[in-house]
Amino acid sequence: MTGRTADVAIIGGGVHGCSIAWHLASEGVKTVLFERDYLSSGASGRSAAGIRRQFGTTVNCRLSIYNMEKFPVLQDELGYGADLEYDPSGYLWIAYSETQLRQLKKNVQLQNSLGIDSRILTPEEIREVAPHLDTEGMLGASWNEKDGHINPHTLTFAYGDAARRKGAEILTETEVTGLKMVNGKIRGVKTSRGEWEVGAVVCAAGPWSVDVARWVGLDVPITPERHQLLVTEPVERMKHPMTLCLDDGSYWKQCPNGTFLLGWGNPEEKKDTSYESSWQFLEEVSKRVLAKMPILQGVRVVRQWTGPYDITPDQQAIVGGTPVEGFYIDCGWSGHGLQFAPSVGRIMSEIVTGKHPFIDVSMFRYSRFEEGDLFFEPACI
Incomplete structure (x- = not known):
């Protein structure tokens, strides 16, 4: 597998990565997702899988409203045959x-x-x-x-299967080993199965996002x-x-x-x-x-x-672009991320394709830590 191309590469086959892949592929974006093990093998599949509206910050409440509207209809929307166990x-x-x-x-x-x-x-x-x-x-x-x-495994598989049907390539047992940059911009992904030329990378690798970000010179405070x-x-x-x-x-x-x-x-x-x-x-x-x-x-x-x-310093996610052109991150959910897959998958797709997010998540920006503009989520365990 050498010399292949995609518009966007996603690192991480958890529920966020698969949701982003489905949303991007649904917009006609040529998308590839890399997972070093199997879908839901990391934090997503090991989640307690609670879903709720009960948060203590406005942005998380607004996102949760959308999530909770989606969960009852998501199995039909994604065309998945197994039960998502929405309860x-x-x-x-x-x-x-x-x-x-x-x-x-x-x-x-x-x-x-x-x-x-x-x-x-x-x-x-x-x-x-x-x-x-x-x-x-x-x-x-x-x-x-x-x-x-909700069942964390079937939720992840549902997004992954739906993304495939929309044309996304989902490559499991494929470890990302590095990123290629040209003039400070993301241009490619190195994997255990060859290199890909890409226009952008979305890192949705949970705590392992720290290591990925270091490849492009970023320090992610997780x-x-x-x-x-x-x-x-x-x-x-x-x-x-x-x-x-x-x-x-x-x-x-x-x-x-x-x-x-x-x-x-x-x-x-x-x-x-x-x-x-x-x-x-x-x-x-x-x-x-x-x-x-x-x-x-x-x-x-x-x-x-x-x-x-x-875990981030304010127990809030890091979502959006970074100082490195073409490198986006979706991580730092501090234990409550699974349930945000519907809303944040859509939002990351909108950000990567240059659209205005349907819910403002600018407070989740990467730069807030350097700016000293932290905001804490009180509804966490």
């Missing part, structure tokens, strides 16, 4: 201190002002939407019954952070939404197949892209979740895995 079973953020509750109220006030129908629940109301929770110590929660779950999850055997479906506890960073949900997915935002977690799991996580997440939902006592754990977050 609007609700999303519950629980406060254990007055400070946490004030922030949730502030988030909900913003959400309501933008047309998002989230609301604050009392402990009694929490028991109504999640009757198996032990509400001891809970002061309140923010709640949206339309938030929920810290990789290992996050672990475990999944249980399937049990009978019960009334229980995605639950996030602000006291200790634990979170869990029941998936459509009856399994429970458990996670914990350990502040001492390793800062790397390792796929190693730990016994400490198994013990700590089980202890935290069982204390709040004792009905899960005795449910067996099936497996455990890890996936890397790409």
